[in-house]
Amino acid sequence: MKTKELDKFKGCLFGGAVGDALGYAVEFQNIEQIREQYGPDGLTEMQLCDGSAWVSDDTQMTLFTANGILVAETERRLLGDEKSLERHLHNAYLDWHRTQRVGPNRAKGVTSWVYHVPEMHSVRAPGGTCLRSLSSGILGTMETPINSSKGCGGVMRCAPIGLFYDRAHYPIETVDLYGARSAALTHGHQLGFLSAAELVHIVNQ
Numbered sequence: 042m043k044t045k046e047l048d049k050f051k052g053c054l055f056g057g058a059v060g061d062a063l064g065y066a067v068e069f070q071n072i073e074q075i076r077e078q079y080g081p082d083g084l085t086e087m088q089l090c091d092g093s094a095w096v097s098d099d100t101q102m103t104l105f106t107a108n109g110i111l112v113a114e115t116e117r118r119l120l121g122d123e124k125s126l127e128r129h130l131h132n133a134y135l136d137w138h139r140t141q142r143v144g145p146n147r148a149k150g151v152t153s154w155v156y157h158v159p160e161m162h163s164v165r166a167p168g169g170t171c172l173r174s175l176s177s178g179i180l181g182t183m184e185t186p187i188n189s190s191k192g193c194g195g196v197m198r199c200a201p202i203g204l205f206y207d208r209a210h211y212p213i214e215t216v217d218l219y220g221a222r223s224a225a226l227t228h229g230h231q232l233g234f235l236s237a238a239e240l241v242h243i244v245n246q
Contacts (some may be wrong), residue, residue, distance in 0.1 A: 050204050053244065057200060059101060062094035063087055068166060078083050098167040102137055102198035108153040109133030110205050127222050131180050132224065138175040168194040174227035183221060187230025195224025196236040205243030217242050
């Protein structure tokens with residue numbers, strides 16, 4: 042990969058993590074509560090916890106998305122395994138689900154190396170729809186929705202899809218579809234997965 046392309050990857054993922062960390066401190070507060078706590082200008086600088094900026098489940102799942110893509114592409118190129126991207130992403134999200142439910146030493150069946158990063162095991166307000174969908178073990182699709190959720194849990198994690206599947210090798214329609222299918226794994230309403238297709242499209246373009 043060219044340095045320029047790698048810089049774009051790092052910029053998107055790091056920028057997303059920084060924005061996530063900035064907003065995490067006030068994620069569940071309204072504007073009046075934010076101003077009461079931080080003053081009339083609201084939150085203007087990063088809030089640190091034990092000397093660190095904490096990211097939420099959004100960044101955690103974004104990194105598991107990236108991990109799932111790399112596993113899928115590695116197996117396809119080295120082993121000729123044409124297992125669908127959705128299956129690999131679902132496996133990665135199941136690994137993330139384990140980080141929220143079991144300790145880091147219980148790694149039986151794990152395929153994602155980011156699972157072994159201790160910070161990934163921090164519980165940072167994970168979305169209920171993601172937890173319930175992954176707890177079921179069912180792989181949701183657009184054709185067979187797993188639920189009727191139109192929440193943001195699908196769109197917030199899909200940026201790596203728009204980054205990795207570049208326009209030189211993949212039609213934009215295919216990339217958009219990858220984004221929608223990745224969100225439909227856990228969010229069955231059209232608004233839950235079409236928003237993911239849109240974000241993937243924007244990142245890709």
